[in-house]
Amino acid sequence: MTRRIWDISQKLRPDLPVWPGDTQFAHERTWAIGDGSPVNVSKLTLSTHSGTHADAPLHYAADAADSASCDLAPYIGECLVIDARGVGAEIDVADLPHLDSADRVLFRTYETFPHDAWEEDFTAIAAETIKWLGVQGVKLVGIDTPSIDPQNSKTMDAHHAVLAADMRILEGLVLDDVPEGRYELIALPLPIVSADASPIRAILRELP
Ligand SMILES: NC(CC(=O)c1ccccc1NC=O)C(=O)O
Numbered sequence: 001m002t003r004r005i006w007d008i009s010q011k012l013r014p015d016l017p018v019w020p021g022d023t024q025f026a027h028e029r030t031w032a033i034g035d036g037s038p039v040n041v042s043k044l045t046l047s048t049h050s051g052t053h054a055d056a057p058l059h060y061a062a063d064a065a066d067s068a069s070c071d072l073a074p075y076i077g078e079c080l081v082i083d084a085r086g087v088g089a090e091i092d093v094a095d096l097p098h099l100d101s102a103d104r105v106l107f108r109t110y111e112t113f114p115h116d117a118w119e120e121d122f123t124a125i126a127a128e129t130i131k132w133l134g135v136q137g138v139k140l141v142g143i144d145t146p147s148i149d150p151q152n153s154k155t156m157d158a159h160h161a162v163l164a165a166d167m168r169i170l171e172g173l174v175l176d177d178v179p180e181g182r183y184e185l186i187a188l189p190l191p192i193v194s195a196d197a198s199p200i201r202a203i204l205r206e207l208p
Pocket residue numbers: 019022049055059146147148149171
């Protein structure tokens with residue numbers, strides 16, 4: 001039996017909305033088939049936080065692990081998708097359902113993912129919630145918004161709670177078509193040396 005796959009990644013393209021002030025995504029052809037070249041080859045210009053991505057601990061701690069040195073185990077395995085639509089500015093502990101053990105938790109907050117425009121007032125995750133998830137043994141937390149902290153945060157409380165609990169972070173997931181429940185997650189960062197984050201191709205697969 002083939003298990004159903006959900007692609008929960010944003011498409012990388014020139015009009016991809018990015019964090020205010022960050023690098024716009026660009027893909028340019030270096031060589032094109034025809035003019036003396038037998039192949040197409042191209043060049044990418046992009047922020048490490050483009051589209052669907054995994055933050056490395058180096059993003060929120062000066063001497064922490066980069067994208068190339070993170071253990072991959074947190075990025076593969078069973079996960080719980082939680083429908084957190086309509087919770088308000090932050091996901092609080094009171095908004096969580098009974099977990100019944102989960103190694104990975106993904107939050108859906110958007111009714112419809114904003115593919116074409118940057119939305120500033122996205123839902124974040126309260127630091128208390130991260131701390132509580134860590135105590136429950138959760139090793140990876142993911143969300144459909146651009147950050148687990150509010151856009152205007154200078155203290156990055158949720159990110160620091162993730163650091164304290166040694167969890168991993170996925171941001172910018174597209175969960176519009178995914179019903180609440182349990183899945184297999186596969187979402188691997190590229191091994192970019194010294195990188196603070198990496199774009200990922202994130203998928204969910206029906207459990208056997
Ligand atoms: N995805 C982000 C984005 C982020 O924090 C960021 C990205 C580009 C430029 C500045 C950023 N953050 C804070 O000033 C995050 O890790 O929360």
